[in-house]
Structure formats: C-alpha cells, structure tokens
Amino acid sequence: MEQKKHTSGDGQSMWGGRFGGGPSAIMQEINESISFDRRLYREDIAGSKAHSDMLAKQGIITAEDRDAIHKGLDQVEREIEAGHMTFDPALEDIHMHVESRLRELVGDAGARLHTGRSRNDQVATDFRLWSRKAIDELDTAYTALINATLDQAEKYADAVMPGFTHLQTAQPVTLGHHLMAYYEMFSRDRSRLQDCRKRLNENPLGAAALAGTSFPLDRHMTSDALGFDRPMANSLDAVSARDFAIELLSVMSIGSVHLSRFADEIVLWATSAFNFLELSDGFSTGSSIMPQKRNPDAAELIRAKVGRIMGAQNGLMVVMKGLPLAYSKDMQEDKEPVFKAVDDFALCLAAMTGMMEDLKPNTKAMHHAAGQGFSTATDIADWLVRVLGLPFRDAHHVTGAIVKEAETRNVYLSDLPLDAMQAVEPRITESIYDVLSVEASVNSRTSFGGTSPENVKNAVNAAREALKESN
Numbered sequence: 001m002e003q004k005k006h007t008s009g010d011g012q013s014m015w016g017g018r019f020g021g022g023p024s025a026i027m028q029e030i031n032e033s034i035s036f037d038r039r040l041y042r043e044d045i046a047g048s049k050a051h052s053d054m055l056a057k058q059g060i061i062t063a064e065d066r067d068a069i070h071k072g073l074d075q076v077e078r079e080i081e082a083g084h085m086t087f088d089p090a091l092e093d094i095h096m097h098v099e100s101r102l103r104e105l106v107g108d109a110g111a112r113l114h115t116g117r118s119r120n121d122q123v124a125t126d127f128r129l130w131s132r133k134a135i136d137e138l139d140t141a142y143t144a145l146i147n148a149t150l151d152q153a154e155k156y157a158d159a160v161m162p163g164f165t166h167l168q169t170a171q172p173v174t175l176g177h178h179l180m181a182y183y184e185m186f187s188r189d190r191s192r193l194q195d196c197r198k199r200l201n202e203n204p205l206g207a208a209a210l211a212g213t214s215f216p217l218d219r220h221m222t223s224d225a226l227g228f229d230r231p232m233a234n235s236l237d238a239v240s241a242r243d244f245a246i247e248l249l250s251v252m253s254i255g256s257v258h259l260s261r262f263a264d265e266i267v268l269w270a271t272s273a274f275n276f277l278e279l280s281d282g283f284s285t286g287s288s289i290m291p292q293k294r295n296p297d298a299a300e301l302i303r304a305k306v307g308r309i310m311g312a313q314n315g316l317m318v319v320m321k322g323l324p325l326a327y328s329k330d331m332q333e334d335k336e337p338v339f340k341a342v343d344d345f346a347l348c349l350a351a352m353t354g355m356m357e358d359l360k361p362n363t364k365a366m367h368h369a370a371g372q373g374f375s376t377a378t379d380i381a382d383w384l385v386r387v388l389g390l391p392f393r394d395a396h397h398v399t400g401a402i403v404k405e406a407e408t409r410n411v412y413l414s415d416l417p418l419d420a421m422q423a424v425e426p427r428i429t430e431s432i433y434d435v436l437s438v439e440a441s442v443n444s445r446t447s448f449g450g451t452s453p454e455n456v457k458n459a460v461n462a463a464r465e466a467l468k469e470s471n
Helices: 025-031 034-057 063-081 094-106 119-155 175-200 219-226 235-240 243-269 297-320 329-357 363-370 377-388 392-409 418-422 430-435 438-444 453-470
Strands: 160-165 168-174
Touching: 034 063, 034 094, 034 119, 034 219, 034 329, 063 094, 094 119, 119 175, 119 235, 119 243, 119 329, 119 453, 160 175, 160 363, 160 438, 168 175, 168 363, 168 438, 175 243, 175 453, 243 297, 243 329, 297 329, 377 392, 377 430, 377 438, 392 418, 418 430, 430 438
Parallel strands: none
Antiparallel strands: 160 168
16 A cells, blocks of 8 residues: 655644754655664554553543544554555654554544653653563573573483583583583573563653653553553653663673574584584585585574674664763664664574584594593592592692603503502502593582583483473
C-alpha cells in the first residue's frame, strides 16, 4: 500500500509550528533515524497502546478515542509487517511514522495520543522494551550453548588431554574439565545478562520531555501494562539515561571475549600441529586453490566479531560521556550500534552452539599429547611430599633434577629407570610409578574444582540443576 507523504495532518511537519521554512536536504539526511529505528515499531505500538489505555482511564481522552487509536495502531502494525509502509526520511523516526499514519487512519483521535508524553520518553521506553526482548532472546541462546557444553563435557569427562599454561604443556586434565571451564564463563555471562535486565526494567514513559507533565498520568499503570517493574523515579534520568544500553554492550563484550577464547582454541586444535579435533563440514570452509584445506572460518569470524561488539560499547560511551542533562540529539546514535552488536552476538552464540554440538575431538591425539612435556612432574613432587615427607620446595627441587635427567635421556618420566631417580633422591621407591601415568594424574585431582573424571561428572550434574533453577 503506497502511502502519501506523511505530515502531522495539517500539511506541517510534526514540529513545524516554530519554523517558517523547512530543513535542508542535508539536515534531513543527518537528522533521520528511520533507516534503523524502524526496528522499534512493535515496541512503539505497544507503548502507544499502554499510554492510550492509561489516558482513557484517567479521563484525559475518551474511551471512543482510545478504541479508535487501538484499531488504528493494529492497522499500522499490519501494514509495517506486510511491507506496505513507505518510510520517509522527512518524518525522521519510527514514532512520527506511526503517529502520522495513525492520524491518517483515525483522524483527531490519533492526534490526541501524544498527550502527556514526548518523543524523549517515548524512544527511551521503546529502546528499553527492545533491549529487554533482546536479552530474553540472548538468554535462550545461552541456555542452548550451555546445554551443548554440558553434554560434551559429560561425554568426554574422562578423555585425557594436556592442560596448558603459557601455551606450554603443564599438567594432564580432561576434555570434560576443560569444557566445564567454559561452562562457568558462559554461566556468568548469562547471569550478567539477567542482572542487566533487572536494572533496565524501569519505565520512562510519562517523564515527557524532561520535567514530567501537568496531566494526571498513572505511570504505574503503564509500567504494569508493559511489564516494567516500576516507573523511573526521576524524569530527567528517565529521558537521558543510556547506561542500560552501555551495560548490555558491556555484557556482550565480556561474553564475546569468552566465545573468542574458545574459538581461538578451536582454531589451534584443528591445526595439523595439534590435531586435537576434526572440524565439521557445517562450520568450516574449503580453499579456492588448495583442495586439501578445511578452514575454521566460523571460529575465526567469532574471534573477529569481538572487535565490533567492543567497538560499539566504546562508541556509545564516547557519545554519552560529555552530555549535560537531559536529552540531546547525540543520543540518536545509541540504537544503531546496539542493534548491530546484538545481531552479531546472537549469531556468534548460534555458531558456537553449532560447533559445540558438532565437536569431534581426536581423543587419541589428545591423550598422546597429555604425556608430552613431562606433564606429570607435579605428581612426582606431590608424591615426594606425601610419601617421603619432603617440604614442597625441596620436593620441587628434586623433581626438577629428575626432569632434567629424563630430558637428557630423551625419555618420558614414566620410562626413567628407578636407579636414575634414586641417584637424585635415594628414598624413592618403585611405587612412584603409580603416579606417573596421565590417567593416574587426572584421577588424583579430586580437590573441589579439580579435573578428576568423577569431579567433572558431579560438576555437570550440579550445573544442570542450577540451570533448571535459573529458568
């Protein structure tokens, strides 16, 4: 349905009464936001319905006007969803488009809708509603990622692999334990999202331009209707606060860092040098010239998108850092980076979930690598403390000498002859070999949070219970 050029209904722009002439083409271009804030149309219509219901209840508009407004808003929503709305930069934003079309449909009743509100509190309300919905959708995506992570951690609870510090082989761990470290990160990320939702879930509507209004609004009524916990307590803060958007970007920045860390490990593990996993066809690509290649492009792109998300956070903080109260047009620059960051982050979560579900580890290669680099040296030190009663610093020194001897002979610690160890510490007995296998090492790490397979299985069960309670 082609619409005519939208005005306020009397041939003037929405704010044209003060001006004798119209804006320049350049002014229209820099001033418009409809190119991106059209995404807020559902929230804008929901807020308008709640506002008109409240106006009618308070006797500010008639019930007949309210009914006409609701009927018209339903029609506007259908037109937008069907792609029949013509978006005109001259109308600047989604609020003017909805209101202008509403007035075309229902006449003066539509013009009464804006009583007691401003675009300042209107856009703040829309943006909070949109952000809340985005958080709920991201929460669902995190739940899927966490479930996939727990499934794989349980499956590989006893699959031995090397644990690293400084990317050097340190001690044997299990793949299940390694994955549960990411569960902890993802769980905290999800918790931060939920905390962010609590803080943003306050209602700006009714704050008007900055000072409130002389109309007897019931802001608690609109808060209840829109699912907010309460109306915002200060009208200046209500129209000018964007910390909720900065916090959402911050939460996504932290979350994207965690996704990137695992993505980077996928890239490393998929190399022939590591050979720890095989990439699935669904999340890798080939080469245009090298037919043997299988490239971890999904993981690499997750790793790269951190820059976009963190950049959006920094950009919005720079926009807000010097603004005096209350509203400034600078704040129009708040939505576009948040929209894009949410899109990017949601895509990263979906891609990581898919890769986690398709994870195909090479457990033999991982097991072999776990024994490299004298990874059970700490187990020797622990044995010396536990069995011979050596102070740990002395045991550390003795173990270092044993490792040096194994390195000189180019053998594993488990293959070093007993007499070679006794040459360093005569009291060492043959029972020391009981702790030198990678399986013995991981099985011995039973302290809370340790890598033993039993610990991993218990941690998975506890995580599943926690996930149920949080939903």
